[in-house]
Amino acid sequence: MTDTNEIAVVPKIADLTCLGLSKEENNLLIKAAMKKSLSTVEGMNSVMLTTLSPNVRKRVETLQEIQAVHDGLVSAYRVELAALEAKYDSLYAPLYTKRYEIINGISEVDGIVPEEADPPVKGIPEFWMNALCSNDMLSCEINxxxxxxxxxxxxxxxxxxxxxxxxxxxxxxxTNPFFSNSVLSKLYFMTDDEDEHTLExxxxxxINWFPGKNILKAPNVREVERSDYEETSDDDDEDSFFQFFNPPEVPTDISELDDHKAANLQNIMERDLDIGFTIKEKIITKAILWFTGEAMDDDLYLDLGDSDTESSDGEEVENGHDEKAPAAGEV
Amino acid sequence: MTDTNEIAVVPKIADLTCLGLSKEENNLLIKAAMKKSLSTVEGMNSVMLTTLSPNVRKRVETLQEIQAVHDGLVSAYRVELAALEAKYDSLYAPLYTKRYEIINGISEVDGIVPEEADPPVKGIPEFWMNALCSNDMLSCEINxxxxxxxxxxxxxxxxxxxxxxxxxxxxxxxTNPFFSNSVLSKLYFMTDDEDEHTLExxxxxxINWFPGKNILKAPNVREVERSDYEETSDDDDEDSFFQFFNPPEVPTDISELDDHKAANLQNIMERDLDIGFTIKEKIITKAILWFTGEAMDDDLYLDLGDSDTESSDGEEVENGHDEKAPAAGEV
Structure with a gap:
């Protein structure tokens, strides 16, 4: 592909914009396509192309240009999708704030009656514990x-x-008798190569446990187990939900792991991501329905998993939670 | 929740629309929230609520109303998302048509030179076969x-x-010497309960094979195997890609299957959905990159699967290819 060919991509994009893109979208698209076009040139498999006749190669090159336009559109789609998500996130936010205030007795609802309890019950006690425990995947993790x-x-x-x-x-x-942290966070770092979203x-x-208050039993033994990526049984009643904040480290060079350890690491990371997504996309979004038990019906299906899982050894945990992302990463 | 409470949901939605919803979106949202609000009333777990004090119950009911507004927003998001996808699908379509015409020699690219071959090579021979075979998951299926x-x-x-x-x-x-069909289709029917997308x-x-041309070896034996949901080995060289068009039937009453058969059915369906999604989201969207081998790098990661898979027995195959859909369905 030559400079001339790259430039030829742009008019094609301009043609497409008449289908409904705004000027701003159009500019985004042209930028994205130009970038893509360049990276396609760099990535071109020249060995493959030299085995083709000159005419077939020309056709292939034209398809590569069309692909660059396509990928530019995908990039523009992602920009629009991110804006759409941001818009709705900002619409959800005040609802979550209101929920927080009611649960914790910061704001009161209408129609409250005088109570026998003294002091009167504030908010909705044990709300999140009950919401988490009513999800079967999470309840397996909670002792x-x-x-x-x-x-x-x-x-x-x-x-x-x-x-x-x-x-x-x-x-x-x-404030609680177990640890001094006011916030426990869990961060999931995902790759984003535009096609696959995988857990890096x-x-x-x-957790800063107060002396004698660490509920993670025999932590040293557990650390060793996890670092060796030994399988842990789901019904091991020593498992604590709070291991969630201590996920396994992924070695820099994954190839150093033998197949068994790699598979176990994969299982642990898959489970970890499962839990994260369940909290993100089920619990947070409809906590009250979990609290009342109304959400349980959603989960009556046995977990048959996602189309993204098939083989078992590997380097990265892929997630398929992006509707436009391709389904599976395989060797 | 009473009629009065349901009506009280609507002004809350109206307040939210000042955050950037158009009048049309606003109307959609109100409709969706009203519908949701009603279904929440029907689905309310009254047993759960009666164990709570009257005041806590009032707070819970208010959270249910907030949830109804939230779910209305989710519905509105889905409407907008569908429109966004439709817009981009219409932008991709002419690119796919152009690709089709070039591959099959229906339209010619610029700069074609006189060829030695007689007749000259038309389009890009064996394009799709090569594109499919360069994906490792698919190449396992193709003998x-x-x-x-x-x-x-x-x-x-x-x-x-x-x-x-x-x-x-x-x-x-x-037109080919193997079968009379001009199109082979594979349909994936998914559930859509707004939260989970599962394969039904x-x-x-x-396939109408011509006499003696059926490449599915020993089809009767294979049929029996599949109907019993016996596991098939990936490296069984008798496996044919064309079994893809003959997926297993899911029994009306899945509970009749024993655990082993249910697990095998699940594996077959997961694999089937994997293949479907790979074709849908990888092959079709960037066929030329598979043809040239450029796309192979995308797949260098071993398939660690999706966060949606954990247990193995069950009723439905879930997919997590919806970014906004919750991650996992578990018992």
Whole structure:
């Protein structure tokens, strides 16, 4: 592909804009297509092309130009999608604030009656603990000790990472006898190569347990297990939800792991991402329905998983939670 | 929740619209919230609510109203998202048409030189077969016999189902010595309960093989195997890609299956959906990059799967390809 060919891409985009793009969208698109066009030139598999006859190669090159226009459109779509999501996030935000205020007794609802209890019950006690426990995936992670700690959750929030692709979950805690942190965060760093969204790593807040209050039993043994990526059983009642804030580190060179360890790391990371997405997309978005039990019906189906999972060894955990992202990453 | 409370939802929505909704969006939102509000009333878990003190119950009811507004916003988001997707689908369409014409020699590109071959090579021979085979997941499904048949593919298209949730893949074939069909279709029917997108069933075109030309070896044995949901090995060289058009039927009453059979059915359906999504979201969207081998780098990561997969027995295959849909369906 030559400079002439790259320039030839732009008029094609201009033609397309008559289909309904604004001037601003048009500019975005041209920029994106030009960038794509250049990267296509760099990435071109010249060996493949030299085996083709000159005429077929010309046709292939034209298809590559068309692909560049296509990819520019995909980029423009992503820009528009992000704007749409931001718009709705800003519409959801005041609802979540209102919910927070009611749950924690910061604002009161109409029609409250005099209570026998003294002091009167404030807000909705143990709201988040009950919401979390009514989800079956999460309840598998929550033992009785965890429940005592989770009673102090005031709010759970999700936000996009500011300087990276991914999202952050924040658990806001009331003053409690277990640890000094007021917020426990879990960050999911995702790759974004425009096609695949894969989990690169997850990090969590180090919990400052008060002396004798650490509910993570035998933490040293557990650390070793996790660092070796040994499988942990779901019904091991020693599992604590608070391990969620201590996800496994992914080695810089994944190829150093043997197949078994790589598979176990994968399982742990998949499960971890499952939990993160469940909190992000189910619990936070409809906490009251989990609290009342109304949301349980949504989950009556057994987890048959996503079309993205098939093989089991590997380097990165992929997620398919992007409607426009391709489905599977395979070797 | 009373009629009065339901009506009280509407002004809250009206307040929100000042954040940037058009009048049309506003109307959609009010409709959606009213509908949601009613369904919340019906679905309310009254047993749960009676265990709460009257004041806490009032707070819970207010959160349910807020949830109804939230769900109305989610519905409005989905309407906008569908419009955005439709807009871009219409922008992609002429590019796919142009690609089709070049691949099949219907339109010619600039700069074609006189050729030695007589007759001259038309379009890009074996384009789709090569594109499909350069994807590792698909190449596992494609045996040597399949390749001979796939050389006749003229185009692969994807469209939304018209009267159901889901999508349709269409393989357009040139006249060929193997079967009389000009199009082989595969339909994926997905549930849409607004939260989860799960695969309900998949159906495919019955292939009208010419006598002696059926490349599906020992089809009777294979049929029995599949109907029993026996596991099939990926490296079984008798596997044919064309089984893709003959997906397993899901029994009306899934509970009749024992765990082993249910798990195997799940595996087959997951794999089937994986393949469908790979064709839909990778092959069709960037066929030329697969043909040249440029797209292979995208797939260097081992398939660590999606966060949606964990357990293995079950009733429906879930997909997480909706960015706004919750992640996992679990028991």
């Amino acid at each position: 009785d000790d965890d429940k005592e700690v989770l009673k102090y959750v005031k709010d759970i929030k999700c936000s996009k990472l500011e300087d990276a692709n991914g999202f952050k979950l924040e658990f806001y805690f009331d 790593k997850a990090t969590g807040t180090v | 040597d016999d399949d390749k001979e048949v796939l050389k006749y593919v003229k185009d692969i298209k994807c469209s939304k189902l018209e009267d159901a949730n889901g999508f349709k893949l269409e393989f357009y074939f040139d 069933k998949a159906t495919g075109t019955v």
